[in-house]
Amino acid sequence: MPCPFCMIASGIPASPSPPVLTSKFGSAYPVLSTPTVIAFLDIAPIARGHVLLCPRQHSSKVIGLSPQESAAIGFWLPILSRAVMKAVHGQEGEGGSWNILQANGAEAGQTVPHTHFHIIPRAGASGTEVGKSEMTDAERKNLVLGEGPRAKLEDAEGQELSKLINHEIVKEVTGLEEQGFILSSQDNAPCMKIEGRELKL
Known part of the structure; x- marks a missing residue:
């Protein structure tokens, strides 16, 4: 079977506002799409706003x-973290x-x-931040391993969340461009100048 993440990456072009990909295998809800990386909602999220970030190349x-x-x-992980938390919980900063989880093998x-890389927002049943005192040791272990109750992402929620998170990402990138931290690019990828060379992000 072909790699599902390669299929998603090949079906979604680099774009500031990437479209939902619908195929015979299901739908993918992208929030970020550059020539180098792609991020999309997990189809069986551990929590609302659970996003995956991966390189386009296998x-x-x-x-x-x-x-x-x-x-x-490394550039996109903090931006995605802020965008996800703002979109899902309306939380700024800290x-x-x-x-943020990543496994090898x-x-x-x-x-x-x-x-x-998984970015998984955490909140209690009431939408408040989960405190250590409210969690059991088994729940902490599940958090570290990226495990927990999982239900299939519904299309309506996927459509809504991908737009909300993408909107926050665009705001983040615009702010970084205005501050001169990144440069705009012709092919829908922001760039940074590092040691006189442009690095596509």
């Missing part, structure tokens, strides 16, 4: 990432709790052999 483990892919992922819990 790499089964993190050690196979190119320097450019590594830099791009106000929320979330996991089946024994480590990797279920799709294409390098990817």
